[in-house]
Amino acid sequence: MAANIYLYCRADDDGPGRDDLAEELEAFFGDAAEECGAGSGVEGFNLDYELAAGEDPYARADRLKPFLARLGVAPGTAFTVFPDGWELGMEWRSVCVYGEDRRRTDDPVRAVSGLTRRCP
Numbered sequence: 001m002a003a004n005i006y007l008y009c010r011a012d013d014d015g016p017g018r019d020d021l022a023e024e025l026e027a028f029f030g031d032a033a034e035e036c037g038a039g040s041g042v043e044g045f046n047l048d049y050e051l052a053a054g055e056d057p058y059a060r061a062d063r064l065k066p067f068l069a070r071l072g073v074a075p076g077t078a079f080t081v082f083p084d085g086w087e088l089g090m091e092w093r094s095v096c097v098y099g100e101d102r103r104r105t106d107d108p109v110r111a112v113s114g115l116t117r118r119c120p
């Protein structure tokens with residue numbers, strides 16, 4: 001399993017829409033990552049990225065947070081980071097673009113549910 005970054009955005013009129021944000025992220029990641037999924041629903045949308053072999057997901061996340069803030073993404077935008085080979089119980093990262101940035105080891109299924117509502 002490659003390292004992954006999953007981006008979550010609340011449904012909001014502020015900030016770039018899903019297609020515009022995907023285009024900006026394609027330029028940001030270049031050859032370092034490839035979009036591997038996307039979706040949308042009542043609460044917002046997600047964009048999923050698989051990092052290329054050898055990419056440091058935490059270093060990439062350190063650059064992604066201010067990049068998204070400069071783009072003016074909507075309040076509540078967040079992303080999660082899972083290193084290569086991640087399994088339940090291993091460290092992963094939860095990042096609110098305009099707030100908290102935590103390294104965690106809990107179950108991400110429970111933690112990610114409602115993540116955008118908990119982010120400023």
